Amino acid sequence: MNQELKQVGMRLRVARQGRGLTLEELAADAGMSASTLSRLESGKRQASLELLLPLTRRLGMSLDDLVFVEQRDPRVRRPVVKKDGMVIAPLAPEGAPVATYKITYPPTTEIPPLRVHEGFEWFYVLCGKVRLFLGDRDITLESGEAAEFDTRTPHAMCAADGRKAEILSIFNEAGIKMHTHNHEPGE
Incomplete structure (x- = not known):
């Protein structure tokens, strides 16, 4: 599994917790079991559009927010x-x-x-x-x-x-x- 997909579960968990939702609440709103959501968040279940779309809608975020790729070096190297x-x-x-x-x-x-x-x-x-x-x-x-x-x-x-x-x-x-x-x- 590539690095970007490994981050999806963690970002999903952070977004859910940031909105004060339990696993059960978000899973029910997205039409899936709490077990499925838990496995997505822990990386034990591979993310798919079918699973992610209802979750992102309920969380008020885009798919890009979950699979955002940080490619550049975060250090600032500009001349004084x-x-x-x-x-x-x-x-x-x-x-x-x-x-x-x-x-x-x-x-x-x-x-x-x-x-x-x-x-x-x-x-x-x-x-x-x-x-x-x-x-x-x-x-x-x-x-x-x-x-x-x-x-x-x-x-x-x-x-x-x-x-x-x-x-x-x-x-x-x-x-x-x-x-x-x-x-x-x-x-």
Whole structure:
């Protein structure tokens, strides 16, 4: 039996338990015996469309949810970007639905230029302190604090107190371009 089919029983059990159903309840709703369902979940009975279709309907899931194949390496291996003294480490694969980065800000005394782009940004301070310039506000966030804001508001961030700072940041496609690509003045 191939690896994908071995996972069907386990995924079926997790889905059933996640919905708070007993073997007997789900089996009755799907028109089969609890023994048959138990053997499917334990891998002692081979899955067939005839058995799986009524189960997936009752569980509110698709067949793909049961036979999902994880083929790619889960590790993220993308190059770090260095820009304006910052170190920007991608934490999600290229094209992921959520763009996540670890950004290290160097010590600085200069206030970076405010920028504007479409979308929202969220960040969490891992260590150090971060100054967030948001419109006319100057906000200092410490380790363990987070912020979320509309990036159509002029904004900039840098380390505070003359020490480096590290954040986890999540932003949209426009934010990726703004933070990881070099820009000429006026861009």
